[in-house]
Amino acid sequence: MNIRISERVKKALDENKPVIALETTIISHGMPYPKNVECALKVEEAIESEGAIPATIGIIDGVAIIGMSHQEIEEFGKRKGIKKCSRRDLPIIFAKKDWGATTVAATMFLASIANIEFFVTGGIGGAHKKANETFDISADLEELAKTNVSVICAGPKAILDLGFTMEILETKGVPVLGFNSDVLPAFFTKTSKYKIDYNCKTPLEVAEIVKAKRENNLDGGVLIANPVPDEYSLNEEKINQVIDKAIAETEEKGIKGKDETPFLLSKIVELTNGKSLETNIALIINNAHLGAKIAKEYCLLNK
Ligand code: PSU
Numbered sequence: 001m002n003i004r005i006s007e008r009v010k011k012a013l014d015e016n017k018p019v020i021a022l023e024t025t026i027i028s029h030g031m032p033y034p035k036n037v038e039c040a041l042k043v044e045e046a047i048e049s050e051g052a053i054p055a056t057i058g059i060i061d062g063v064a065i066i067g068m069s070h071q072e073i074e075e076f077g078k079r080k081g082i083k084k085c086s087r088r089d090l091p092i093i094f095a096k097k098d099w100g101a102t103t104v105a106a107t108m109f110l111a112s113i114a115n116i117e118f119f120v121t122g123g124i125g126g127a128h129k130k131a132n133e134t135f136d137i138s139a140d141l142e143e144l145a146k147t148n149v150s151v152i153c154a155g156p157k158a159i160l161d162l163g164f165t166m167e168i169l170e171t172k173g174v175p176v177l178g179f180n181s182d183v184l185p186a187f188f189t190k191t192s193k194y195k196i197d198y199n200c201k202t203p204l205e206v207a208e209i210v211k212a213k214r215e216n217n218l219d220g221g222v223l224i225a226n227p228v229p230d231e232y233s234l235n236e237e238k239i240n241q242v243i244d245k246a247i248a249e250t251e252e253k254g255i256k257g258k259d260e261t262p263f264l265l266s267k268i269v270e271l272t273n274g275k276s277l278e279t280n281i282a283l284i285i286n287n288a289h290l291g292a293k294i295a296k297e298y299c300l301l302n303k
Pocket residue numbers: 023025026029030086102103104105122123124125126137138139140157187257258259261262265
């Protein structure tokens with residue numbers, strides 16, 4: 001496989017140090033420049049401040065990079081026309097020696113090849129509203145079903161059908177753990193009406209569950225849902241109105257498939273005058289701290 005693991009990440013993995021995978025779709029298709037680059041670098045810093053090693057993953061000229069340099073991250077943030085790359089796009093990007101910004105699904109796949117257990121992001125993809133008619137269900141859920149990587153996020157974004165998404169995760173055998181939460185956080189907001197069965201209070205508790213999953217050969221991911229910090233949580237009613245407006249616009253404009261999520265994300269930033277972006281950045285950094293803490297505990301358990 002065309003893969004380049006940075007020396008720093010290689011060394012950390014060899015020495016059983018905590019490594020955290022990070023995606024690039026969030027940079028290229030999830031946020032505007034230059035905030036996207038600022039955010040990506042702050043997330044790396046947050047991970048480092050906890051004593052863990054960040055591994056931002058993306059594809060450059062057909063080579064999967066595990067552990068991008070700051071310069072490469074900057075390039076991902078700036079460059080136009082980088083393809084959004086989910087699992088199904090990987091062979092095409094490799095064959096054409098193209099650039100690809102990896103989604104949760106593709107990043108999980110590449111992280112697993114590099115033996116990285118933990119992956120931090122903002123929100124995962126899931127079943128879109130009306131997925132019962134359109135079948136628009138993110139490949140992220142399939143990947144969580146089969147690939148051995150644990151994903152720390154702030155819940156699926158409320159642009160999705162959260163109930164449908166949770167049902168699919170259950171069907172596919174993906175444990176969903178709330179971090180100090182009894183309900184599924186909905187990305188921009190701390191809460192939703194969907195109950196979570198397992199509330200973990202400490203990073204160690206999460207690490208123990210991940211370890212038990214691996215030791216018992218229960219393939220697939222674990223989803224850790226970490227609510228956005230209080231001071232950044234948006235008003236549920238207002239954000240849902242904004243989301244409905246953005247979704248109505250996708251219908252008017254006929255935006256579908258892989259373009260739908262990036263369109264909705266940028267529309268929501270526009271409609272909230274950038275407020276949603278602040279929240280988005282804050283919650284990823286919050287997830288980065290938690291992910292690093294969990295990974296540290298996991299390394300200690302596996303000593
Ligand atoms: N959710 C967010 N921000 C994002 C994404 C999801 O809050 O940037 C990105 C992730 O990379 C995710 C992808 O894997 O969108 C899902 O796209 P789709 O729905 O086309 O599978």
